[in-house]
Amino acid sequence: MCDPTAAHAALAGDRPVDAFFVDPLTDTPALRTVRDGAPALRFYAPLALPSTGAELASVVLDDTVWVKTSDGQVHPAPCTPNEHLWWGDGWGDKPSEAATVITTLLDDLGATVDLREHWKAPRGLTALLEQQTKGGRTELHRHTLLHARMTQPRG
Incomplete structure (x- = not known):
């Protein structure tokens, strides 16, 4: 306090x-x-997370996007002031911003996110986030996120 x-x-x-x-x-x-x-x-969402040498362990979707780290920390996912992190059916809105943040943090937990080209987010990761529903708590572990990032969605 x-x-x-x-x-x-x-x-x-x-x-x-x-x-x-x-x-x-x-x-x-x-x-x-x-x-x-x-x-x-x-x-306020941070622009970057503390660089502690840890890595992203999982992402929790619960009202906002939360990041759990391998050293036991939990943070709101970083975001730029003019964007929002979305998942699920966005009625035309896509979770590419959240996918961009997640893919950035998978590579470097302390990186500053850049959402100017969020439409270039990995399509498999974006598709995984589109499948998640709002209104409940969902945890996506690192291996699930990495697999989705390497996968091309069907259709």
Whole structure:
């Protein structure tokens, strides 16, 4: 917990806030508010994850894309300010942004993501993310992600 900063105020907007936090590993501001009557955390996605020598162990799809590392850390997936990370049926929206982030982190956990050419994401990885459904928690392990990245989707 911490005292609020200007970044917290921008993140909160006009929502009521219960508590203010700063992630000690990334210095990312976060806060606890209420969404649909239940406590919810709000935070900015980092642009990159700490480079600790670990590798991406799995990705968890649960409200946002979470990254679990081989050294036991859990982080929100990095994202650029003008993009969003999507999976499942996007009614025309494709999860190529999430696939781009995941493929980048599979190669280098500390890399800064670049989503300018997200449509070039591996098609197999994009197809895997399209098959996932929203509204539930799904964990995709490293070997599943690597296999999908090397696979060409059918059809």
